[in-house]
Amino acid sequence: MPTTSARAAYEALVARGLKLDLTRGKPSPAQLELAAPLLAMDLSHDYRAADGTDVRNYGGDTGLPELRAIFGDLLHIPVEQLLALGNASLAVMHDTIVHALLHGVPGGNVPWRDDDVAFLCPSPGYDRHFSITEAFGIRMIPVPFDEDGRLPLDVIAEHLKDPAVRGMWCVPMFANPGGEVYDEETVRALVSLPAAAPDFRLFWDNAYSVHVLTDEFPPVIDVLGLAADAGNPDRVFVFASTSKITMAGSGVAFFGSSPTNVAWYRKHASVQTIGPDKVNQLRHARHLQDADGVRALMQRHRAIIQPKFAAVERILQERLGTPGSGGVARWTTPAGGYFVALTGPAGTATRAVDLARDAGIAITPAGAAFPYGEDPDDAVIRIAPTFPALDEVEAAVDGLCTCLLLAIEERA
Ligand code: PMP
Secondary structure (H helix, E strand, O other): OOHHHHHHHHHHHHHOOOOOOOOOOOOHHHHHHHHHHHHHHOOOOEOOOOOEEEEOOOOOOOOOHHHHHHHHHHHHHHHHHHOOOOHHHHHHHHHHHHHHHHHOOOOOOOOHOOOOOEEEEEOOOOOHHHHHHHHOEEEEEEOOOOOOOOOHHHHHHOOOOOOOOEEEEEEEOOOOOOOOOOHHHHHHHHHHHHOOOOOOOOEEEEOOOEEEEEOOEEEEEEEEHHHHHOOOOOOEEEEOOOOOOOOOOOOOOEOOOOOHHHHHHHHHHHHHHOOOOOHHHHHHHHHHHHHHHHHHHHHHHHHHHHHHHHHHHHHHHHHHHHOOOOOOEEEOOEOOOEEEEEEOOOOHHHHHHHHHHOEEEEOOOOOOOOOHHOOOOOEEEEOOOOOOOOOHHHHHHHHHHHHHHHHHHHHO
């Protein structure tokens, strides 16, 4: 039975009639202002790329070399192996899977659709990754992170003995939603573990490589180089974008891989499009200038969003106690990325999210961060604090804590 105080606190929360939203990891209006020069840039007399290309015309399926150079530097990928493409990396991931399903990938014998195909899914993970694989009937195998945020390499090694396992979703830096960063030992293992399927691929979504919440930029591990050294040069498809660097949905996406895979991607993409939006790419190259320009910009993002993460941490600590010393929940304290993962006792997440909804606080549905929307423990709640204003983040997280505390008491 809930105590009167937990129930009374919840009733007081409902009475406030809040309307708050902590659901999606979107940049805030203040962050989008940092991209204002992109909107103001006048290219009417200056529409040529560094090599003289007129960006107003067709052509150049690889994307603008100067923009590829900036992101090649940041992502540790040789320019020739990095393509600058359309507006969304998720679309590139989707299309990569479609090409694999219809045509197969280098090193494979058959199109994936002719086979039983499974993907390893580190969990909790990014719901939209799981939506792609689910939509195409690809079997998803959850691989839980351990409590220290590390991938269980022994479990992964075991799964790779199954020839059905053709892919693995990876967000190697500041993962969504747990903030995990793969260390070098993990990356080395992932690129070198024996795999029964000759066409096994890591879908390496480096969406948050420079999205730091401190003044340090951790090194971006040279995953393509390590894969080549390990004798598996074609194992990795790298994806990235400027969605949370410039404008979400109006930025530039990237695909990086081995020369063989890049040629494979270009061949299939050439059926789909004559080329990417080079006008937007030129704006981006001029706005960002170089890798240091990107890092400087990301520090300005950090100045806007870090106080929101600090507020989340402070309120969770005040309301839910210190994890490990009598607290009722644990949560991540990410050094980058867009999310905090809050883990309550088993069987409380759905109820807490429902209570929050009824109190006017929208939270990502419980389970969304797991394949098929199924959190086996019903424990993880994703908090996305970047978009709302600071006072709204504070009110929403405080309200969420009230909901979780009631859910915990109801269960007891
Ligand atoms: N990957 C991850 C891990 C993300 O969290 C997001 C955005 N929430 C994306 C990709 C989407 O990127 P894009 O806008 O380039 O499609």
